[in-house]
Amino acid sequence: MELRSLVIFSLLILSLWLASLAALNHYPVGTELDHIQLIRTPAADFTFKWITRLGEVWIYFIVAIYFGLHRRFGKVGQVALLGSLVMVLSMALKLYFAHPRPALAWAGFGQMASIPGVTWRATLDSFPSGHTMSAVVIFGWLALRSRNGFFAALSALTAGLVGFSRIYLAEHFLKDVSMGLITGLALLWIYWRVQWALDPGRHAKPGISSDHSSSK
DSSP states (O other): OHHHHHHHHHHHHHHHHHHHHHHHHHSOTTHHHHHHHTTOOHHHHHHHHHHGGGGSTHHHHHHHHHHHHTTOHHHHHHHHHHHHHHHHHHHHHHHHHOOOOHHHHOTTGGGOOOOTTOOOOOSSOOSSOHHHHHHHHHHHHHHHHHTOHHHHHHHHHHHHHHHHHHHHTTSSOHHHHHHHHHHHHHHHHHHHHHHHHHOGGGGSOTTOOTTOOSOO
C-alpha cells in the first residue's frame, strides 16, 4: 500500500529531523563540523563524496529514463514535476534566507584538510540544503511507488546519509540539513495529497473502474 510505505519513510525522516533539532538545541552552530573533522578518514572522504551525489539532479534523470524505457510516461512526468518543484523551492528559500556557507561562516574552515574532487563555495546560499531536500523527495517518491516497507526504510536511510554527507563535506551546517529534511518531506506530502485528490480512480463508483467502457 502506497500510504504505508510513505508513512514508514516519513516517520524515519521525522526521527532524523527531531534528532537534528535536539542537537541544534544543545550545540552551537559549527561545532558539528568541528567534531566531524576528528573522525575524518580518506575512505570516508571518498564514500561521502559519492553519497552526496545522490541528492543531485542526475538521479532524477536516471529514474525518469528507467520509467521512460518501460513506457510509463506518467511516472516520467511526475519525476520531472517533482524535480522542478525541488529546484524552485530550494532556490527561493536560499535567496530569501541568504545564509552563508561554512566556507564563509565556520571558524575552522581554514584548518580543514582538502578533499580530492570537492570544491567549496563561499556563497550565501547555505539554508536550506538543496541536496538533502532533493534526496528526501526523490527517495520518498520511490518509496511511495515501491509499496514496500523495507525499501521505504532503506530509502529514508539513503536520504539521511545524503544529508549527513553535506555536513561531513563541510558544504552545509546541521541547521541547513535539518531544514532540507523537513521541507523535502513537506513537499512530498503535499504532492501525494494533491495527486490523491486528483486521482480519477477514487471518484469511481464501487465495482466500476475509471476506464470503464459501456461497450461489450
